[in-house]
Amino acid sequence: MATSQGAELALLLLGGFHSMVDDVVAELERRGHPGVRAAHEFALRAIDGGADTASELGRRLDVSKQAAAKTITALEQLGYVGREADPGDARRQLLKVTPRGHELMTVGGALFDDVRERWAAQIGPAALDALQAHLGALVERRAFGAEDLAQP
């Protein structure tokens, strides 16, 4: 029966994601950001976007707060985020993206855009825009979905 069209599509979506991410991560390594995972990138964006506590990050990333806390620890050890006590709430540890963290976001974002541009050159900018727009319509954005990933 050959692979179903639907399964094929799923594989393409995953393949596309990995293709972009592998590219970006490899280049990031070359540009002074070794040890970065795609998940870090996305978590960092979420933090910068307002998820300033571990619990909130967990909610936005749709993972448990414990998982989020682990990611934060990693990000902290890599020097991308800092934590400080919240003066208004003694339970909270406020997260703040460091300058190096912002640098990573900038570089990472540019690299993602590079890949996207390469893709645009291949199938045409209009087609890619349409692809992205349609995908956006299909996938109700759950704030910031960044799960998965692997390869050390």
Place this chain on the structure above:
Amino acid sequence: MATSQGAELALLLLGGFHSMVDDVVAELERRGHPGVRAAHEFALRAIDGGADTASELGRRLDVSKQAAAKTITALEQLGYVGREADPGDARRQLLKVTPRGHELMTVGGALFDDVRERWAAQIGPAALDALQAHLGALVERRAFGAEDLAQP
């Protein structure tokens, strides 16, 4: 700076994949195939497509043979594949998809197609076909990429 268009696209690709897979896995559970992960589905398809040894499966899935072997063990325990000695090569353990395995492939494929149809209804069949075709052009199919996945 908002999220870069490129990063956005990557997230959408991942989100789309997860959206399809979560749906299919949940429905599969309801239809008598509990414990199945998307990775199993894809591995099974690869095996049925000719990856009849652990090493070969690893190559096609682009993971280590050890990882492939573990997947095979899982698939075997779930009753989806069988192993038998290769009469022509004493090192090999030949893999064979069981009838239940084929049943899973059929049902799983249909479920993926269902999701795809729902998507087609949302953005129009032509748009979805174009999306898939373009994605296919961008992602040089590496035989059968099925990595990632998570949530127990």
Place this chain on the structure above:
DNA sequence: TAGTTTGGACAATATGGTTGTCGATAATCA
């Protein structure tokens, strides 16, 4: 036949996720 590849297994390890529990602080409401 000697040397190299290959298939599969085992062990150790890493990553990234999960529950569950807990103490401390905040928030709510009776």
Place this chain on the structure above:
DNA sequence: TGATTATCGACAACCATATTGTCCAAACTA
């Protein structure tokens, strides 16, 4: 106000899925 409830973050135990490295036996190959 004071008691209950909710939330934050941390710790522990665990699980799933990968990874590398090592190893042996079997199969090519020069």
